[in-house]
């Protein structure tokens with residue numbers, strides 16, 4: 277029951293405002309679009325797309341921001357800037373959950389990716405689910421079977437999994453999220469066999485043993501800031517960064533392989549599927565009608 281025209285009368289400048297804030301943040305931070313897209317994903321997988329992710333710790337809230345998968349998420353300051361600008365233009369109208377959906381869309385478009393009709397009308401939660409964030413969000417170290425199950429738990433299928441993983445066409449990951457592949461993979465004493473040797477050498481240089489786990493690497497080394505389909509040709513070349521990326525192509529017999537090949541060969545097919553799957557993800561159990569509230573500060577429940 278979400279609707280792309282939801283704010284047409286109540287906040288006609290919505291898109292202009294969101295676009296302007298993100299565009300201006302990009303001038304000093306090429307990574308910000310990727311970070312904002314990731315926030316929408318981290319939100320939607322826990323209690324649906326309800327901005328539960330954005331609530332800070334308080335006497336009644338155990339923040340999802342402090343859950344393992346979320347501790348290094350970034351872009352919250354830009355979400356706050358969008359919110360305060362919108363509160364000036366159309367007070368009390370636009371939900372924080374919809375801001376995350378809109379920011380994800382604008383970020384993809386500004387990086388050269390597809391556009392789609394963003395469905396709107398979500399409302400904001402009054403609770404957070406830190407334990408849920410620790411268990412429901414896929415980890416880069418778990419196998420394809422587990423990750424597929426976590427997508428399925430929120431109503432997303434294998435096509436959605438491969439298409440949405442294509443978000444790793446831009447942005448960065450810290451060494452600690454993939455260094456398990458570089459030296460002693462799963463106790464073998466050898467690196468992950470599905471890592472191309474030249475790429476392995478480059479990653480070992482960037483993330484040496486005993487180096488800092490927080491050093492950043494590009495998720496797509498061929499075009500780190502562009503939203504394109506190189507992510508999928510990287511997988512074909514054994515140049516996926518995360519274990520969970522490479523498994524989409526390297527798991528024997530997996531249904532994901534044919535989808536990776538299709539997206540690698542056909543950018544339009546990837547863009548179309550990505551748009552469809554973003555809509556699917558954005559539809560995960562939204563609060564609508566009189567459920568939840570429109571927060572006036574994305575970090576706090578109203579009246580607290």
Ligand code: HEM
Pocket residue numbers: 307309310311312313314317348349350414415416417423440441443444446447448449450451453495518520
């Ligand atoms: C399939 C399961 C997924 C796993 C295991 C996964 C895991 C990760 C990890 C470990 C990072 C690096 C985090 C860090 O080092 O701080 C990352 C970054 C990122 N993820 Fe995912 N992710 C998944 C799905 C998704 C989805 C569905 C989206 C969005 C549609 C997404 C968008 C991003 C983006 C854009 C970044 C870069 C963020 C930045 O540069 O700030 N990921 N992901």
Ligand SMILES: [Ca+2]
Pocket residue numbers: 318319320321322323324325326327328329
């Ligand atoms: Ca949520």
